[in-house]
Amino acid sequence: MVQIKVHHIDGRISRISVSPAVSLLNSLLSAGIAMHHRCGGKAQCGTCRIRISATSKDSTVTNSISAKEAERLTAIGADPAAGDRLACQTYVFADTDVYLFD
Numbered sequence: 545m546v547q548i549k550v551h552h553i554d555g556r557i558s559r560i561s562v563s564p565a566v567s568l569l570n571s572l573l574s575a576g577i578a579m580h581h582r583c584g585g586k587a588q589c590g591t592c593r594i595r596i597s598a599t600s601k602d603s604t605v606t607n608s609i610s611a612k613e614a615e616r617l618t619a620i621g622a623d624p625a626a627g628d629r630l631a632c633q634t635y636v637f638a639d640t641d642v643y644l645f646d
């Protein structure tokens with residue numbers, strides 16, 4: 545298990561434990577954190593967008609962005625260079641910070 549510090553849009557912070565084998569979306573939902581996920585985790589809607597700490601963008605911290613995820617991030621105007629990811633496509637392997645957009 546790894547530890548994630550979740551930064552809510554209103555300034556609250558939640559600390560949760562996640563398994564590297566479970567998507568970040570499912571980990572957040574399991575922790576009781578409300579997340580939009582209109583397409584059900586298929587990288588088709590972009591409503592689950594989050595931002596990973598800028599210091600945590602290497603492959604030792606999360607899985608790499610797939611072509612499918614990159615396509616959706618581009619379509620919604622997200623910025624992968626800033627750490628934007630789709631929570632449904634992200635697996636976290638080491639402690640990090642996650643920022644919610646809504």
Ligand code: FES
Pocket residue numbers: 580581582583584585586587588589590591592593616630631632633
């Ligand atoms: S839930 Fe639709 S892109 Fe993640």
